[in-house]
Amino acid sequence: MSAAEAPAPAPVPWTLGIGQLESVAIPTTEPQAVGQFDAVFFRAEQMATLRRLCSVMLPPIAGRPGALECGTPEFLDVFIGESDEDIRQLYQTGLDWLSAESMKAFGVVFGKTSDGQADGVLRPWLRTWMADHLPTEPRAHFVNAVHADIRLATLNSPAWDRILTSDGHPPAEKLYWLPIEPDVFHFDVKQRAR
Amino acid sequence: MADVLIIGSGHSGGIAARTLTAKGISCVMLNAGPIVSLKEDAEPRTSSELPFRGFRPPGRIPHVFQADGFNANVWVDEKEVPYTYDAEDPYNWVRVRLFGGRSLFWSRQSFRLSDYELKGKSHDGFGEDWPISLADLAPYYSRAEQILRVRGRLEHLPQFPDGNFLTDQSEFSGSLQQIQAAAGRRGIPFSKQRRAFGIDGLASSVNLFIPDALATGNLQIVPNAVVRELSVDRNTGLVNGAYFIERLTGRDLFVSARAVVLAAGTLESTRLLLNSKLANSSGLVGRYLMDQIYGAGITCSVPAAQGGNAPPGLMGGAAIIPRFRNLTARSDKFVRGYALNVSSATGPIEARNFADYGVSLQKKLDLYYGSGLSMMIMGEVLGRYENHVTIDKDVVDSWGIPVLRIDTRYTDNEFNMARDAVEVAQELAGDAGFEVLASNVVPNPPGYSIHELGTCRMGNDPRQSVLNPWNQSHDIKTLFIVDASSFVSAGWQNPTLTIVALAMRSSEYLAEQMRLGNV
Numbered sequence: 001m002s003a004a005e006a007p008a009p010a011p012v013p014w015t016l017g018i019g020q021l022e023s024v025a026i027p028t029t030e031p032q033a034v035g036q037f038d039a040v041f042f043r044a045e046q047m048a049t050l051r052r053l054c055s056v057m058l059p060p061i062a063g064r065p066g067a068l069e070c071g072t073p074e075f076l077d078v079f080i081g082e083s084d085e086d087i088r089q090l091y092q093t094g095l096d097w098l099s100a101e102s103m104k105a106f107g108v109v110f111g112k113t114s115d116g117q118a119d120g121v122l123r124p125w126l127r128t129w130m131a132d133h134l135p136t137e138p139r140a141h142f143v144n145a146v147h148a149d150i151r152l153a154t155l156n157s158p159a160w161d162r163i164l165t166s167d168g169h170p171p172a173e174k175l176y177w178l179p180i181e182p183d184v185f186h187f188d189v190k191q192r193a194r
Numbered sequence: 195m196a197d198v199l200i201i202g203s204g205h206s207g208g209i210a211a212r213t214l215t216a217k218g219i220s221c222v223m224l225n226a227g228p229i230v231s232l233k234e235d236a237e238p239r240t241s242s243e244l245p246f247r248g249f250r251p252p253g254r255i256p257h258v259f260q261a262d263g264f265n266a267n268v269w270v271d272e273k274e275v276p277y278t279y280d281a282e283d284p285y286n287w288v289r290v291r292l293f294g295g296r297s298l299f300w301s302r303q304s305f306r307l308s309d310y311e312l313k314g315k316s317h318d319g320f321g322e323d324w325p326i327s328l329a330d331l332a333p334y335y336s337r338a339e340q341i342l343r344v345r346g347r348l349e350h351l352p353q354f355p356d357g358n359f360l361t362d363q364s365e366f367s368g369s370l371q372q373i374q375a376a377a378g379r380r381g382i383p384f385s386k387q388r389r390a391f392g393i394d395g396l397a398s399s400v401n402l403f404i405p406d407a408l409a410t411g412n413l414q415i416v417p418n419a420v421v422r423e424l425s426v427d428r429n430t431g432l433v434n435g436a437y438f439i440e441r442l443t444g445r446d447l448f449v450s451a452r453a454v455v456l457a458a459g460t461l462e463s464t465r466l467l468l469n470s471k472l473a474n475s476s477g478l479v480g481r482y483l484m485d486q487i488y489g490a491g492i493t494c495s496v497p498a499a500q501g502g503n504a505p506p507g508l509m510g511g512a513a514i515i516p517r518f519r520n521l522t523a524r525s526d527k528f529v530r531g532y533a534l535n536v537s538s539a540t541g542p543i544e545a546r547n548f549a550d551y552g553v554s555l556q557k558k559l560d561l562y563y564g565s566g567l568s569m570m571i572m573g574e575v576l577g578r579y580e581n582h583v584t585i586d587k588d589v590v591d592s593w594g595i596p597v598l599r600i601d602t603r604y605t606d607n608e609f610n611m612a613r614d615a616v617e618v619a620q621e622l623a624g625d626a627g628f629e630v631l632a633s634n635v636v637p638n639p640p641g642y643s644i645h646e647l648g649t650c651r652m653g654n655d656p657r658q659s660v661l662n663p664w665n666q667s668h669d670i671k672t673l674f675i676v677d678a679s680s681f682v683s684a685g686w687q688n689p690t691l692t693i694v695a696l697a698m699r700s701s702e703y704l705a706e707q708m709r710l711g712n713v
Contacts, residue, residue, distance in 0.1 A: 056551070056552065058551070059553065061556050062556075080252075082252040084253055084256055087252075126549035126551070128548065128631060129632060129634070130489070130492075130546070130632050130633070130634040131489075131544075132489060132642070133634045133636060144546070147545075147551055152248065152249065155241075156241035156244075157242055161242045171241065171242065173238035173240050174241075174264050175237075176239040176244060176263075177235060177264065177267045178235055178236065178237065178267060180227075180228055180235045180267055180292065181228040183442060183592065
């Protein structure tokens, strides 16, 4: 290449060739496939209780993965940990109470109960309820709320979707709204009153 | 200077723009949020592809029960625009600031108020009558129904006024016919739903009102404009414009107009009025906040549909049981009335309808699949002076504008009404031979219905109302409020159709007043 044909020295427009990005397909891997997980919110005994709850309330059924296989305890640990104080309190108090109840009834913490023992602790608190109206009694509220959360987190998990897809029933897509012209500036506002 | 400044772009602002611009009146419309584009702002995803598996993002919009992982970004962020309330009396204020507002996402149910609601005080002694009757509103209802393309069935019931419908001639499914028969044996009416079909299913200000307004060449639209205060001519005392903040840059601007039409939604319009300290000689700006009770009802199962055995035509569709209480006979437990939404489903039934889990629950879900039918209340909340909003001077939003404090609670009238509705629903289900799986007699928190009404009620007496019968401020003739803040009573009916009719009527009056030189 002659000196006359050589490209100009830097700087060049920094978006030069950016349109080529569209032609590059980048496959991704889920974080949990490569990373180790440590509980971030629940204490060790609370995680053990939560894992037992998941295995009891939504085990593998008819070839579909259960809550444990779908990473539900780990998901809830992060999700609850980032939730408002009332939700965090509900879970921490509820998980501790379950363990205390099973210790009182069967001499074991909930994380080590048999299926029958776990049922003995949970069943008195199961209720039917309508949308946005969980039972108000605190114990029933927790048991039914955690059951609903375990189900939703499992049925909406990547592991569940992979099984559905391999069965020839890919999961349904719905419209997801991205952040719409989000505010990116934070103003130093004072009260603007007359 | 524009002739009219319209604040808000939902159903009320949109129909005001359409009506005024058609009369040759130049309008500027300010909207707090951006214009949304389906192509750029939404995309199809599965639940597992969302950040939180479909759950509402943690710590965000806790009062928007309707929110989930898919739609979380359409609602007003409660941290960005907060409001305050007593922890013992929570309020669910559900807001959309996107251009078009909540008209983008509403349920389409469209019912006229009857004189049982408009003249409620004359009927049962509670509250105040509206200064207008069904006869005054009927012509506007008819025009609104035509634009919205409301489909329904004529019933000739005084409490359920018929309208200018695209007639629904379809048959009810078998399960709904069984409930209809049970209702008929009790003298309870049962009818087709009345829904706005709009164009290709969208019945929004954005596709039904705004295009016509733009076509006149008389409308300028400014999105991302957060209005903080109305301005007043110091010499005349008349409202003559508004101060607004560019949402994304924080820059302060002022727009002037001969008249201002507030259409920001009941509570935002009232908030603006209170922050501007205007139009409140009655002392009633912020008072008589109402909405409608939702959430009480039942879920049942149709036995003939269980086990996957539903014959064709048994399940599916929807109906409405319009108000039947306190028309002639009087209940000693509550005044006014409610409707029941009846829905027959063909898909899965929710797990919460069974007190069970694991394998045993799954067996029930399989057995009951496709057999669900629900009956849910829409009930009138009474207008009470003590249910009100004020400005919380200690809290401001992200643009430094003082926020609203909401003080409201339901009373025995609402709770007794909900209980009655559930008892009736259980009786009808039982008579039809259906199995009641779950029930709830407690209404959802105030505000849940997303039908906030009142706080600037209309009336003939300036001492007892904020607006005259034309939605014009008693105190300031250049100020009109055309959203649901003008409501005197809530009714059980979804308010959108009435909002559109009132805003259309008010806008025509404003146009005429401007033509006569009175405004």
